[in-house]
Amino acid sequence: MSSLLEVKKLKKHFPVKSGGIIPRQTGAVKAVDGVSFDVKKGETLGLVGESGCGKSTAGRAILKLHEPTDGEIIFKGKDITNVQGEQLRKLRQEMQLIFQDPYASLNPRKTVEQIITEPMKIFNVPKRERQKKLSRLMDVVGLSSYQKDRYPHQFSGGQRQRIGIARSLALDPDLVICDEPVSALDVSIQAQVVNLMEDLQQEFDLTYIFIAHDLSVVHHISDRVAVMYLGQIVEIGEVGELYRNPKHPYTQALLSAIPEANPHKQKERILIKGDLPSPSNPPQGCKFHTRCPLAEDICKQVNPELKQVSEHGQQAACHLVKEVVAGH
Amino acid sequence: METQPNLPTEPPVNSQKTAHPKSPSLWLDALQRLVKSKTSFIGLCLILLLILTAIFAPLIATHEPTSQDIINRYQAPSSEHWLGTDELGRDIFSRIVYGTRISIQIGVIAVGISAIVGIFLGCVAGYFGRWLDLIIMRFIDILMAFPSILLAIALVTVMGPSLRNAMIAVGLVGIPQFARIVRSTVLSVKETEYIEAARSIGAKNGKILFSHVLPNCMAPIIVQATLSIGTAILDAAGLSFLGLGAEPSIPEWGAMLSDGRAALQTSPWVVTFPGLAILLVVLGFNLLGDGLRDALDPKMKQ
Numbered sequence: 368m369s370s371l372l373e374v375k376k377l378k379k380h381f382p383v384k385s386g387g388i389i390p391r392q393t394g395a396v397k398a399v400d401g402v403s404f405d406v407k408k409g410e411t412l413g414l415v416g417e418s419g420c421g422k423s424t425a426g427r428a429i430l431k432l433h434e435p436t437d438g439e440i441i442f443k444g445k446d447i448t449n450v451q452g453e454q455l456r457k458l459r460q461e462m463q464l465i466f467q468d469p470y471a472s473l474n475p476r477k478t479v480e481q482i483i484t485e486p487m488k489i490f491n492v493p494k495r496e497r498q499k500k501l502s503r504l505m506d507v508v509g510l511s512s513y514q515k516d517r518y519p520h521q522f523s524g525g526q527r528q529r530i531g532i533a534r535s536l537a538l539d540p541d542l543v544i545c546d547e548p549v550s551a552l553d554v555s556i557q558a559q560v561v562n563l564m565e566d567l568q569q570e571f572d573l574t575y576i577f578i579a580h581d582l583s584v585v586h587h588i589s590d591r592v593a594v595m596y597l598g599q600i601v602e603i604g605e606v607g608e609l610y611r612n613p614k615h616p617y618t619q620a621l622l623s624a625i626p627e628a629n630p631h632k633q634k635e636r637i638l639i640k641g642d643l644p645s646p647s648n649p650p651q652g653c654k655f656h657t658r659c660p661l662a663e664d665i666c667k668q669v670n671p672e673l674k675q676v677s678e679h680g681q682q683a684a685c686h687l688v689k690e691v692v693a694g695h
Numbered sequence: 696m697e698t699q700p701n702l703p704t705e706p707p708v709n710s711q712k713t714a715h716p717k718s719p720s721l722w723l724d725a726l727q728r729l730v731k732s733k734t735s736f737i738g739l740c741l742i743l744l745l746i747l748t749a750i751f752a753p754l755i756a757t758h759e760p761t762s763q764d765i766i767n768r769y770q771a772p773s774s775e776h777w778l779g780t781d782e783l784g785r786d787i788f789s790r791i792v793y794g795t796r797i798s799i800q801i802g803v804i805a806v807g808i809s810a811i812v813g814i815f816l817g818c819v820a821g822y823f824g825r826w827l828d829l830i831i832m833r834f835i836d837i838l839m840a841f842p843s844i845l846l847a848i849a850l851v852t853v854m855g856p857s858l859r860n861a862m863i864a865v866g867l868v869g870i871p872q873f874a875r876i877v878r879s880t881v882l883s884v885k886e887t888e889y890i891e892a893a894r895s896i897g898a899k900n901g902k903i904l905f906s907h908v909l910p911n912c913m914a915p916i917i918v919q920a921t922l923s924i925g926t927a928i929l930d931a932a933g934l935s936f937l938g939l940g941a942e943p944s945i946p947e948w949g950a951m952l953s954d955g956r957a958a959l960q961t962s963p964w965v966v967t968f969p970g971l972a973i974l975l976v977v978l979g980f981n982l983l984g985d986g987l988r989d990a991l992d993p994k995m996k997q
Contacts, residue, residue: 430895432891432894432895456897456899457897459895459896459897460897463895463896464891464892464895466888466891466892467888468888471887471888471889472888472889472891472892473889473892474889474892474893474907474910474911475889475911476910476911485893485896485898486896486897489896489897489898489899489902490897531892534892534896537896538896
């Protein structure tokens with residue numbers, strides 16, 4: 368399978384300004400700090416990490432809703448890092464975003480019909496086709512056609528999220544970035560929406576980047592998973608492999624926090640101490656060393672690169688994990 | 696405020712429930728809340744009364760508003776002249792009735808000028824930010840540094856005293872309030888996720904501004920416009936009182952006050968009734984504006 372999207376050393380720094388009339392830049396919040404990965408056509412890449420690790424920012428930088436500070440984004444073989452204006456607008460048809468908060472992401476003054484058909488209006492789809500697409504989309508996301516004249520405030524969270532999903536599919540995108548699409552929903556609704564998204568992936572031949580902090584949801588939907596910590600990817604690999612055999616101490620700690628259904632099963636919890644350091648002043652060396660239970664001297668000085676750690680292509684950024692050369 | 700929330704319960708997905716009629720929009724909801732509040736209902740009644748009076752003025756008025764009858768000047772209220780006559784023997788009741796037309800005209804035109812210019816400036820400043828914001832808002836600050844009535848007087852003096860120029864002056868003086876309110880609302884609305892969603896589906900700036908941002912800024916704009924109409928009528932009356940507004944024959948309430956003030960001690964009705972009319976109309980718009988503010992506040996909707 369070929370790569371649909373390739374991200375190389377992507378950085379997004381938000382300037383911190385201070386001073387009175389003429390503000391000066393006094394620092395930067397390094398929300399995303401050198402992230403590289405690729406997404407193959409038709410797969411789902413899970414992007415996990417705790418709040419504030421830069422996963423949403425990375426997603427928005429790929430969509431160019433945030434201007435990337437540095438790095439390269441290659442989509443369908445074309446470098447789109449510096450695409451602007453009309454070209455960028457055209458590109459929007461091929462990449463879409465599903466939002467976390469179904470309450471904030473729908474314009475309260477528009478009806479469902481207006482919300483879902485707007486992307487098609489913008490790209491001059493003829494009216495008859497729009498109407499056809501509208502009823503098809505409402506049908507596939509599980510809304511009834513009599514609801515098209517209603518306003519968002521008349522729907523529940525789960526239904527609103529379905530509206531948002533329908534809107535993102537209106538232009539037949541290739542890549543959909545899902546920014547925590549279920550974390551604002553009730554647990555009972557989460558499963559419905561996740562299953563819906565899986566069905567839609569089949570039906571519309573979609574590629575997902577699925578951003579989440581819920582590890583079980585990511586396990587369920589993803590083919591591959593990337594774990595982010597403080598603006599960097601610390602581990603990336605096939606979902607089964609990574610969940611069974613995590614190499615990076617941070618991934619191990621995260622996975623040990625998943626609740627176990629069997630109360631008698633003894634499980635070793637790896638607890639990480641302290642809080643996430645500030646991304647405007649990240650620690651030297653390995654960014655995780657301040658909280659890592661295994662940290663050694665080298666971790667405080669040298670920032671580890673991602674390296675191959677298993678024969679199946681799993682990669683981790685940790686000095687303490689042995690590199691495995693593929694094929695051996 | 697006692698409205699029962701009409702929250703949708705999550706129906707089972709795909710269930711074909713009985714088709715619902717087209718559901719009420721947010722605006723309709725707000726209107727229901729508005730009518731339920733006593734004070735805003737009084738305001739609404741006063742304004743309806745004003746509008747009806749203006750429309751049916753020729754039917755309501757007992758005399759021609761401009762016909763003079765010098766012999767019967769300064770008549771006290773009687774069955775012939777319900778609110779008495781002024782220094783030229785004109786019927787005060789009829790003049791007040793016709794004055795409603797002038798007042799509505801002043802209110803709508805002056806506030807229209809303030810609103811159109813203010814909304815435009817506020818939108819541009821809030822949405823595009825940076826140097827445009829800086830320039831526009833400093834200009835607004837300068838406008839605000841003048842006492843508003845003084846600025847209006849200066850403008851009318853430059854343009855020449857007439858009712859039309861008074862309306863323009865009052866309108867210009869009201870721009871800063873609109874610009875500020877719109878700018879601050881735009882600033883908060885443009886950060887919402889549905890604006891980001893609009894950008895992510897490739898909408899252009901103009902489209903985002905007019906079809907997504909502005910409709911969500913309407914609530915504070917409507918409140919401000921309602922409150923401003925009251926102030927505009929008051930300001931224009933002030934200008935007319937100073938002789939900078941309506942020409943003497945026009946039955947403008949402020950001008951009537953001005954003309955009658957010489958006879959305040961001997962014939963108090965000449966100033967009392969136009970004053971009361973101004974009071975009621977301004978009160979009506981203020982009550983309605985306050986009621987609208989509550990009714991359109993999403994936080995009141997539980």
